[in-house]
């Protein structure tokens with residue numbers, strides 16, 4: 001599968017089922033990770049394409065994003081596992 005980090009214009013390949021944070025770290029994508037447990041929000045991204053290829057948010061991620069009134073295409077990169085092609089735009093907090 002292909003992961004496109006839009007702000008870096010970085011296109012990388014990874015096996016389906018890989019955590020997005022692992023892909024971002026390996027690629028050197030410009031996404032800031034803080035807690036890596038879904039509680040700080042520094043890794044917030046917009047899934048510009050391929051939202052259906054992302055794992056469903058767990059309760060902690062869902063609660064955090066609801067607290068920000070974030071639209072459904074926004075996710076916490078440290079909580080997402082990717083199953084297919086996605087375009088990722090880094091937002092931060």
Ligand code: FES
Nearest residue numbers: 034035036041078
């Ligand atoms: S790194 Fe803190 S929520 Fe993702």
